[in-house]
Each structure stands twice: as structure tokens, then as C-alpha cells.
Amino acid sequence: MIKAYSYIRMSTEQQLKGDSLRRQKELSANYAKLKNWELIESIEGRDLADIGISALHSKNATEGALGTFLTAIKEGRVVTGSVLLVENLDRLSRASALTAFNQFSSILEAGIEIVTLSDKKHYTKESVNSNFSDLFISIGIMFRSNEESEIKSKRLKAAWENKRNAAQQKPITRCRPAWLDYDERSKKFLPLKKRVEIVKLIFEMCISTCGLYGIARYLNESHVPVFGRGKFWHRSYIKKIICNRSVLGEFQPMTTENNIRKYIGESINNYYPQIIKEDTFLLANAALVQRNKADKGRKGKSFSNIFTGLVYCGACGSKMTLKNRGMPPKGGKSLCCTNKQVSAGCMMPEWKLAEFENILFKHLREINFSSLISGEKNPLATLEEQQRVLQEKKNNREMNIERILTTIENEDLIDRAKKELILRMNQYVSECENLSKLIEDSAQKIQQEKDITIYFESVNMNNFLDLSKNKEDDYYTRSAIHQLLVKTIKKITLLQEVEKYPYEYDEDDKEIISFRAKYQFYRNENLSSFVENKDFLRFALPFRRYITVKYTTGEERQIWCGDDTSHLGNWSLGGAYMQYNL
Numbered sequence: 065m066i067k068a069y070s071y072i073r074m075s076t077e078q079q080l081k082g083d084s085l086r087r088q089k090e091l092s093a094n095y096a097k098l099k100n101w102e103l104i105e106s107i108e109g110r111d112l113a114d115i116g117i118s119a120l121h122s123k124n125a126t127e128g129a130l131g132t133f134l135t136a137i138k139e140g141r142v143v144t145g146s147v148l149l150v151e152n153l154d155r156l157s158r159a160s161a162l163t164a165f166n167q168f169s170s171i172l173e174a175g176i177e178i179v180t181l182s183d184k185k186h187y188t189k190e191s192v193n194s195n196f197s198d199l200f201i202s203i204g205i206m207f208r209s210n211e212e213s214e215i216k217s218k219r220l221k222a223a224w225e226n227k228r229n230a231a232q233q234k235p236i237t238r239c240r241p242a243w244l245d246y247d248e249r250s251k252k253f254l255p256l257k258k259r260v261e262i263v264k265l266i267f268e269m270c271i272s273t274c275g276l277y278g279i280a281r282y283l284n285e286s287h288v289p290v291f292g293r294g295k296f297w298h299r300s301y302i303k304k305i306i307c308n309r310s311v312l313g314e315f316q317p318m319t320t321e322n323n324i325r326k327y328i329g330e331s332i333n334n335y336y337p338q339i340i341k342e343d344t345f346l347l348a349n350a351a352l353v354q355r356n357k358a359d360k361g362r363k364g365k366s367f368s369n370i371f372t373g374l375v376y377c378g379a380c381g382s383k384m385t386l387k388n389r390g391m392p393p394k395g396g397k398s399l400c401c402t403n404k405q406v407s408a409g410c411m412m413p414e415w416k417l418a419e420f421e422n423i424l425f426k427h428l429r430e431i432n433f434s435s436l437i438s439g440e441k442n443p444l445a446t447l448e449e450q451q452r453v454l455q456e457k458k459n460n461r462e463m464n465i466e467r468i469l470t471t472i473e474n475e476d477l478i479d480r481a482k483k484e485l486i487l488r489m490n491q492y493v494s495e496c497e498n499l500s501k502l503i504e505d506s507a508q509k510i511q512q513e514k515d516i517t518i519y520f521e522s523v524n525m526n527n528f529l530d531l532s533k534n535k536e537d538d539y540y541t542r543s544a545i546h547q548l549l550v551k552t553i554k555k556i557t558l559l560q561e562v563e564k565y566p567y568e569y570d571e572d573d574k575e576i577i578s579f580r581a582k583y584q585f586y587r588n589e590n591l592s593s594f595v596e597n598k599d600f601l602r603f604a605l606p607f608r609r610y611i612t613v614k615y616t617t618g619e620e621r622q623i624w625c626g627d628d629t630s631h632l633g634n635w636s637l638g639g640a641y642m643q644y645n646l
């Protein structure tokens with residue numbers, strides 16, 4: 065039976081806390097069993113484990129258990145054909161790659177096989193000689209910090225799973241939802257009465273047909289204190305509460321993998337005090353889903369707002385988002401300040417999407433949209449140039465690797481020279497990997513740029529508005545326009561001056577002149593007789609409104625909505641025009 069020596073190392077206390085011993089032992093035992101090897105955990109009366117002995121300066125190989133093992137090899141007390149089991153190569157050595165390499169080769173030279181349990185790789189003298197790039201790539205990887213952190217997070221996850229299995233009764237973590245407190249003495253979670261009442265209210269409101277916005281608005285208007293640090297109740301936070309199973313007392317352990325939060329195992333029941341009945345929870349969540357569906361149905365699949373993410377409220381700085389207010393002319397799509405929607409203190413009135421689009425497109429046509437783009441240094445050319453440079457670098461590195469390989473294979477080199485070369489090659493290999501990634505990224509960017517350019521050329525800018533209008537349901541077209549806008553415009557801010565009092569108007573004010581010019585009915589009318597009338601107030605609104613557009617080129621333009629009155633008859637006066645039959 066082949067003897068499999070399991071070597072374990074833990075460098076710091078942290079790893080001990082992190083459950084390293086149990087995990088490393090388990091890995092070795094499982095693998096030995098799988099291979100039908102005899103598992104050996106000690107040598108010459110000494111545990112094959114270095115706890116608290118660092119491998120950074122090879123202390124484990126001189127003073128530690130690994131040292132004992134290496135001496136035993138040297139003196140022929142380990143049978144040829146035995147196996148050394150380690151979790152990773154970094155268990156053996158964390159010294160420089162050169163030292164690490166020496167150590168590995170001395171073990172392999174003695175006819176001992178090394179198995180790394182994390183990736184199930186087998187290293188023998190033969191395998192390394194025939195395919196040595198394999199080994200130094202492995203060594204290289206070992207020193208790469210990102211791999212390092214990945215390994216660490218895997219370890220943490222295992223520790224967490226173990227903790228969770230072991231401690232079902234007492235709290236694993238003091239982490240708790242905002243409506244609970246943790247009592248240090250009794251080691252129990254206690255409900256915060258007032259907050260529990262608020263959570264109950266949220267559930268009730270959700271069931272009794274009030275949407276997330278409605279709930280947020282109600283809580284803000286009634287000055288219900290916010291949980292946590294925020295100033296106001298926001299839709300997303302309320303949604304989180306309604307969907308959070310900890311109201312039922314459940315606890316779901318989570319982990320973070322590649323920046324994505326993930327569940328680990330089943331949730332634990334009766335972990336927190338239950339504050340919402342299951343029926344209530346289910347009803348509220350069902351209501352949420354239904355309302356969500358209704359919302360989506362109304363918006364349709366079209367790309368409604370091609371200015372998504374670009375439009376901000378000038379009064380408070382929040383984003384303006386699209387709201388559907390039902391059938392035009394009274395309703396229709398409007399841009400609303402998100403802050404105002406939840407009654408969080410902003411007074412910005414809604415802007416009709418159609419009006420906003422009209423003004424903005426007119427402006428975009430006038431300033432010669434295409435000149436703005438080409439005014440920039442041609443991004444496609446720059447990108448392609450960058451890519452050529454990267455490719456050139458990569459070719460160079462590959463050539464170097466090839467050259468080193470040939471040298472090692474053909475020349476009769478002394479060991480030291482060989483190792484130096486291997487080291488250098490190792491560096492080139494990792495540089496190549498990085499360059500490949502960069503080239504891939506840049507290829508993607510170039511493709512995007514080309515797509516946009518092709519689209520841009522195919523669209524006559526003068527038909528821009530018509531296109532987006534006619535193809536209101538064409539998701540592709542509208543999203544392409546959106547992309548184009550995002551490339552050109554950094555930020556659009558909507559602003560409105562405070563209301564003018566009737567006595568502030570004068571005969572030579574722009575809005576008065578325009579109003580008189582546009583509507584004969586008022587031409588000879590006394591000024592004071594119409595400045596208070598609704599039609600005029602609606603007509604005059606755009607004269608107080610303006611839009612600032614900041615371009616990616618750094619240019620900034622201001623557009624006064626009242627400067628252009630040619631289209632007012634179509635939208636601003638709307639119903640009034642019909643009413644007076646002008």
C-alpha cells in the first residue's frame with residue numbers, strides 16, 4: 065500500500081480560528097481514502113503539522129515538522145514512491161519562487177510524489193521533467209494575490225459552514241434585522257417594539273393595495289423615523305423589509321463569492337423572534353409581485369425613456385425617473401424627481417416627457433450632434449492603436465518564452481542558470497495572461513465603438529427625433545439611441561425658476577409678447593386681465609424652465625425652454641387651444 069504523508073501547516077492564529085486544521089485533515093483523509101493509500105499523519109514520533117510556524121522564511125523546512133520530513137527523505141527513511149499530501153503548494157513554502165522551486169525539486173528528486181489537494185494536481189519527477197511549465201505556472205499562481213484571496217475566501221466559507229452546523233441554538237452572529245436588538249447578557253435577540261409596529265404597518269399597507277411608493281410616501285409624510293442612517297424612507301428599503309424572511313424568524317447564512325451575495329445551505333428557523341405571521345408575509349409578497357406585473361404591463365417592452373440615467377433634478381440633485389400618468393393629454397409619460405416621489409422634500413414639478421424630448425432633440429439638431437462626437441479625438445482610432453500596442457507586447461513576451469524553452473531544452477546549462485531562466489519565464493507567462501485579458505477587454509470596447517459608429521452613420525441626425533418617435537416600440541432602435549446619447553451626454557439637469565407673481569409681468573416680457581403673438585384672442589386684452597388665467601400660466605411655465613446639458617467633451621449648454629415657441633401650440637397649451645377655438 066502506498067504511504068501518503070499528510071503535511072499540514074497553519075501560519076497564523078487567524079487560520080486556526082478559521083478552522084484550518086479540521087479542513088486540511090479532512091481533505092487529506094478523504095483523498096487518501098479515495099486513492100486507497102495509507103494515511104500517515106506523523107513522522108518519527110512527531111505530528112506532520114507546523115502550527116504557527118511560518119513558511120515565509122522557510123522556518124518550517126528548517127525547524128518545523130517539514131524539516132524532520134525533509135531530513136527523513138534525505139537519509140532514505142521515506143520509501144520511494146510515497147506521496148506527500150498538501151492542501152496547496154503554499155503550505156510547503158512561501159519563500160521566494162526560487163527557494164520554493166528548490167524545495168519541490170528536492171522532494172521530487174527523492175522519488176516522492178507531491179499531491180496538491182485543492183486542485184488535485186500530481187507532481188512527480190517525471191511529470192515535472194516532461195512538462196515543467198506546469199510546475200512553475202503552479203508556483204507562479206501561488207504568488208498571485210488574487211488567487212490567494214480566492215483561496216482565503218473558500219476557507220472562510222468552510223469555517224462558516226462548520227460554525228453554522230455546530231451552533232443551532234445560540235446565535236452564530238449578532239447580525240440582525242433593524243427591528244431587533246441583541247441582549248449581551250441573555251445572548252438573545254429582543255424585538256424593538258416601535259420598529260416592530262412600523263414593520264407590521266408596512267405589511268398591512270402592502271396587502272391593502274398600497275404600492276411601495278405609496279408606503280414610502282406615507283411614512284415620510286407622517287415623519288416616521290427611518291431605520292438606520294438614511295434620511296428618508298425609500299422604496300427599495302421597504303421592498304427589502306417585505307421580502308425579508310427574518311420577519312418570520314428565519315436566518316439565512318450568506319457568503320460573498322465574486323462580489324455576489326450567495327446563500328449557504330438551508331435557512332435556520334426560529335433563529336430570530338417571529339414578528340409577522342406567515343400568512344401575512346405571503347399575502348404581502350403576492351401583492352408586491354402582482355403590482356410589479358401591472359407596472360411592467362403598462363410600460364410595455366419598449367425602451368420608454370431613451371434618456372434613462374442621464375436626467376437629474378436641478379432642485380435637489382436626485383435622478384428624474386419616468387412615470388406613466390395614464391392617457392394623454394392630461395396623463396402621459398412624465399419625468400419625476402425620485403426624491404419628490406417619496407415626499408422627501410423636493411418641490412420640482414413633473415416634466416412631460418414629450419415636451420422634454422422635443423426641446424432636447426431640437427437643441428441636439430441645432431448644435432450639430434455629429435461635430436460633438438468627432439470633436440473628440442476619434443475614440444475608435446485610439447482604441448485600435450492601444451490594442452496594437454498590447455498585442456505587440458504580448459508577441460514579444462511569447463517570443464521570449466519560446467526562446468527560454470528552446471534554451472533550456474537544447475543547451476547544457478548549470479542548475480542555477482536553468483532556474484534563473486525558469487523564473488524569468490514564469491514572469492513572462494503571468495504577463496502574457498494579463499495582456500490577454502487587456503486585449504480581450506479592448507476588443508470588446510472596439511466592437512462597441514464600431515456598433516455605435518455604424519449606427520451613427522446609418523442614422524441621419526436630422527431624422528433623429530422622428531426615428532425615436534416612429535419607433536416608439538422598437539426596443540433596439542431606442543436602446544441604440546440611448547447608447548449614443550450616453551456616449552455624448554454626461555448629464556442633463558432640469559431646472560425651474562420660482563413662480564412669477566402676476567404683477568411681475570411687463571408688456572415687453574418674452575412670454576407676454578409670445579402669448580399675444582400666438583393667440584389673437586389675447587392680442588388686445590389688458591395685461592392684468594390674463595396674467596392670472598390658467599391658460600397663460602401654463603403657457604408661461606416653459607419660460608421659467610431650463611435645461612443644462614453637460615457633454616462628455618466637457619462642453620455645457622443651457623437651453624431655455626421658453627426660447628422656442630414654435631411647437632407650443634402642440635403641447636403646452638394643449639386643451640386650451642381647443643377650448644377657445646382659435
Ligand SMILES: [Zn+2]
Pocket residue numbers: 377378379380381382401402403404410411412
Ligand atoms: Zn428633486
